[in-house]
Amino acid sequence: MNLDPQIPEGPLSDKWDNHRFSSKLVNPANKRKYRIIVVGSGLAGGSAAATLGELGYQVDCFCYQDTPRRAHSIAAQGGINAAKNYQNDGDSIHRLFYDTVKGGDFRSREANVYRLAQNSTNIIDQCVAQGVPFAREYGGLLANRSFGGAQVSRTFYARGQTGQQLLLGAYSALSRQIASGQVKMHTRHEMLDLVTVDGHAKGIITRNLVTGGTDAWTADAVLLCTGGYGNVYYLSTNAAGCNVTATYRAHRRGAGFANPCFTQIHPTCIPVAGDHQSKLTLMSESLRNDGRVWVPNDKESCGLNPNDIKEELRDYFLERKYPSFGNLAPRDISSRSAKEACDEGRGVGPGGRGVYLDFADSISRLGESAIRERYGNLFQMYERITGENAYNRPMRIYPAIHYTMGGLWVDYNLQSTVPGCFVLGEANFSDHGANRLGASALMQGLSDGYFVIPYTVGNYLARSGAGSISPDGPEVKEVLESVKERTSQLLSPQGKRSSRSYHKELGQIMWEFAGMARNESGLKKAIGQIQDLRDDFNKNLIVPGEGDRLNVELERAGRVRDFIDFGELLCRDALERNESCGGHFREEHQTADGEATRDDENFAHAAVWEYKGEGKEPTRHKEDLKYENIELAVRSYK
Amino acid sequence: MKLTLKIWRQNGPSANGSFESHTLDGVSEDSSFLEMLDQLNEQLLGEGKEPVAFDHDCREGICGTCSLTINGHAHGPEDSTTTCQLHMRKFRDGETVTIEPFRANAFPIVRDLIVDRSAFDRIVQSGGFISVRTGSAPDGNAIPISKVDADNAMDAAACIGCGACVASCKNASAMLFTSAKAAHLNLLPQGQAEKDERAINMVKTMDEAGFGNCRNYGECSAACPKDISLDYIAKLNRDHAKAKLKKIFS
CATH class of the missing domain: 3.50.50.60 (FAD/NAD(P)-binding domain)
Structure with a gap:
């Protein structure tokens, strides 16, 4: 696999200019x-x-x-x-x-x-x-x-x-x-x-x-x-x-x-409310400009009305751990800190998976109207979903998968x-x-x-050079036929389980073993479970209706099928990247106070996976990352 | 909660549709309206029946994909709320809920609760843009824009293009949508050069798409999940009249 990054010559600030100049142009008359x-x-x-x-x-x-x-x-x-x-x-x-x-x-x-x-x-x-x-x-x-x-x-x-x-x-x-x-x-x-x-x-x-x-x-x-x-x-x-x-x-x-x-876990999302949940809703990170994140100091206070918990009994954990960035610490760090607090049993709300994001200080400093001007639509959205008014009571937030x-x-x-x-x-x-x-x-x-x-x-x-091919050419036909074949495969097993139920199960495996914290044995377990899930999917899926009309279940089944294969690839990548960095936190690699430790000697590269065929293990390649303008440093937001 | 759902089913644009009733038990108060429909569809699948097709995507009230007329209201009973943000705590245990597609001649039904709102795209294509080439823009701070104007333009630009205005209007008029799109640009200095053409062309396309006339009933704004103001309709009428007059006298 050719992984030449094609980085242009010259100093960093001139590279793009140089590249634009050396790029060939297409004559305006030829563009059409x-x-x-x-x-x-x-x-x-x-x-x-x-x-x-x-x-x-x-x-x-x-x-x-x-x-x-x-x-x-x-x-x-x-x-x-x-x-x-x-x-x-x-x-x-x-x-x-x-x-x-x-x-x-x-x-x-x-x-x-x-x-x-x-x-x-x-x-x-x-x-x-x-x-x-x-x-x-x-x-x-x-x-x-x-x-x-x-x-x-x-x-x-x-x-x-x-x-x-x-x-x-x-x-x-x-x-x-x-x-x-x-x-x-x-x-x-x-x-x-x-x-x-x-x-x-x-x-x-x-x-x-x-x-x-x-x-x-x-x-x-x-x-x-x-x-x-x-x-x-x-x-x-x-x-x-x-x-x-x-x-x-x-x-x-x-x-x-x-x-x-x-994968990025966003720290400020509305916590899961129950089994029916189909998606998670983000509350913009900008809220952290004016909101302070906290949990009670001790487990016993978690069930109390947050407004009754005295200041000295609250742990503003981001401000405590990262004094210079405080509530504006990067997403991965903020998310993990929230998870830690909940793992310690100090989480709030249903299921104990939530932390408070409190606007009381900003409201008393700037007035409610200033906060309404900045975040009115977010507070409204929060109220619709949770039935709670965040002007009077701190929001509850918890990390969720957001970006990849x-x-x-x-x-x-x-x-x-x-x-x-x-x-x-x-x-x-x-x-x-x-x-x-x-x-x-x-x-x-x-x-x-x-x-x-x-x-x-x-x-x-x-x-x-121009080289469009005919849509009727043999190469096109071949791919077209394989897509049709795949569609009929999805329609053929008339089992009992909906594609949504498989998707849910896959999600649970991924969140548990490849979510905010990962480790070797968990990832291995996840790969096994995903493979079993795939076997079951191929046998027990149900997709009603035909393929040659609008068919929402068929659309979803195709997407879920690819998610299953992809989920396995994600876990494999997480397993091979035997270091902690950014959103990828391997429990084996952390400092005494729980910060991620990178391994630049062995992992300062992008891992690139090559597909080898159905049922075959993919190959891992590397693009080494060279840092010529920035010194590799331990990322600190303290 | 236990609900009786009366849902519109229709196989295609030219097929005859009808209501179908289903009982759904064990609905959580905390679930959204669409999550309730997910639950119904899982139940239908279990019974070997075809799930109900409905449009949805972001499920956070911003993409404008979800629609549905619920108990006669576009996006349901709660003010300033899209269907995806409507939660079941707004309904009573044992209630019968009627669910229909957005109905308008200019929004043909595709299947069940899904309608075709591409007429909105055509309206935007006829003038809902500022003609600026990529890379040719002056510095962002070159033209100061008063906060009042910028906020007013933003209020208009908040439209999510869901079509609730059309579905709730007796005449199925698209004036609220069209006027919001036009006002967003007509209020800003950048939009002045094409203001007249924009007003004329967007109204023309809107009329050709088969939307009805606006009679200022105001149902559109009342049903709008983003509270788009009727003022924009007045503004578009004004911009349109001025543009027409200029054409006559030029």
């Missing part, structure tokens, strides 16, 4: 001869499709939702980082770069992260020009707030709906291209396989979710912008439809999957190990290492889509 497939219409996919369409390429964009405006980027609440230094508080591109690499626990690629920090400022300009209504100060200039893992205020936001507003910006740009005919939008279509010819990505197979039709689409390049795989845990903050199928199917066709065990840093391996050009198959946004692995800082996901999606891919895909096309 190229067809590009974009799968996904979130921040990465939407911005890429809009920009490539605007450049003159023929773009086909696919999404499983009924409109591109509903992709799950829409749910991001808190904000988007940019090194604008509008606050004059010492921010710079280099600082954003440094914070991101450090926040990722030194498991990301320097050159990619630096480019991300460089692009961050252009993103804000672009979005403002599109009409994104960012929060403003009374003087009319853009407002900022601070976010976890940073000591400067560099986060731009639109109330608690930043993702929605940025997505609507990208969607409006996309809509303009759809109207002009440059982009053809295919809604309610799900990608089920990747077509390769002579090793190059040349198309995809989709299921039309309304008619049930299986179709082949061909192009000169394929962009996967299909988000993360958090739903492998069943309960996560992802949307119900988020799935790993597109990236996992591409993996099966030769794309290396990097660091699947790097792992993804398909890509080089500096965002190209996977399958030439012509590019991967953008959360679907790739490149920028966040082992842990992502808050307000960085939106930044990465838009950087990849607006500012990186237009150059790198052009370079690929100019060098490889």
Whole structure:
């Protein structure tokens, strides 16, 4: 497997400039001869499709939702980082770069992260020009707030709906291209396989979710912008439809999957209420700016009304353990601390899996109206779900799976190990290492889509030449038939168990053994249990109805089947990464006071998995990560 | 809780639909309305029956995918709340709950409770954007925008495009949606250059899509899960009239 990261020559700050200059351009008149497939219409996919369409390429964009405006980027609440230094508080591109690499626990690629920090400022300009209504100060200039893992205020936001507003910006740009005919939008279509010819990505197979039709689409390049795989845990903050199928199917066709065990647990989610739970809801991390996290000092007080627990009987554990970052400690660290407190029996709420996030101090300092202005929609959402009013009583929060840093391996050009198959946004692995800082996901999606891919895909096309193949060609037919075969397999066993029940069980295995803390024996156990679950799935699944029409159960069964295989890969990766870093916490590797210990000597690399065939063990490859501009250090937020 | 559910079933756009009744026991008060439907579907699967098809995705009230007219109200009885955020503690044990799709000529039924709202996309494609090329933007702070204007634009931009406004209007008018989309951009300095064209084109596309006329009943805003204000309808009417007049006199 060729894992050359293709990092350009020159000093860090010049690499992207040098690369753009040395990239080949496609003549404007030739652009219309190229067809590009974009799968996904979130921040990465939407911005890429809009920009490539605007450049003159023929773009086909696919999404499983009924409109591109509903992709799950829409749910991001808190904000988007940019090194604008509008606050004059010492921010710079280099600082954003440094914070991101450090926040990722030194498991990301320097050159990619630096480019991300460089692009961050252009993103804000672009979005403002599109009409994104960012929060403003009374003087009319853009407002900022601070976010976890940073000591400067560099986060731009639109109330608690930043993702929605940025997505609507990208969607409006996309809509303009759809109207002009440059982009053809295919809604309610799900990608089920990747077509390769002579090793190059040349198309995809989709299921039309309304008619049930299986179709082949061909192009000169394929962009996967299909988000993360958090739903492998069943309960996560992802949307119900988020799935790993597109990236996992591409993996099966030769794309290396990097660091699947790097998953992020978000510290501020509403705790699980019961068995019926189908998803977990995030309360934006920005709440930690004004909320203080605590649990009672002793177990006996956990059942009391929190307002009756005296100040001296409360343990503000983040402020105690991490005095310089306090409640703004990075996500992985905050999550683990909450888990520790609950493991000690000091958790609050049903099942004892919760900690308080208390706004009483901020409300008395700033007034309730200021808090309402900042977080009104979040408090409202909290009340709807829990029936509790957080203005009078502290919120209860608990960590939940939120984001996945792992993804398909890509080089500096965002190209996977399958030439012509590019991967953008959360679907790739490149920028966040082992842990992502808050307000960085939106930044990465838009950087990849607006500012990186237009150059790198052009370079690929100019060098490889137009080479679309006919949708009736033999290579396409073969993949199409295999997809149809797979669909009929899912429909054939008329057993007793629903795909949802398998998904739930898989989620329980994953959360128990590959969740916030992992160890060797647990992971081995998980792999065995997942294999048993797969055998049972193949025999006992029930999918009612036919394949050639709208069939929600069939859609879910296909996704769950891929999650099962992928879950095993995730556990395998977690098992092999015999160190703790970022969101990957191996209990065998921690300091006396419970901090993660990295093993840079043996694991300063991205682990890239190669698919070897059904029932065969995948092969683990390495891309060594070189740190030339940042010194590898123990990450400390104390 | 034990509930009787009267649910609309329809095999396809041209098929005849009808209500089907199901009893569902053991519903948790803490579950969301959609989780209750998940539970029903698991029960149907166990009985070897076809589950009910309904649209849903984020389940946190922001994507606008979920719909449903519940006991005659778009998104159910609770104010400012999408169906996915509606929780079963708002219903009584033993209650009969009627569940229908969003009904409007411009939203044809796809299957059961799923409707086709692509007309909204076409309205946006006709003018709901600012024509700015990627990479050509000036600095974000180049044009100060008063906080009042920015907040007002944000209030309009909060629309999630769910279609509850259409479903709750007697005339199935899409004016609340269209006006919110137009106002978001027409209120900002960046949106001024295309303001007139935007107003004219979006209204034209809306009319062609088969939505009814707005008679200012106000049901739309009352049903809106994001409390989009009727003021935007007045603004679009004004922007549209001005744009038309300018055309006549230019």
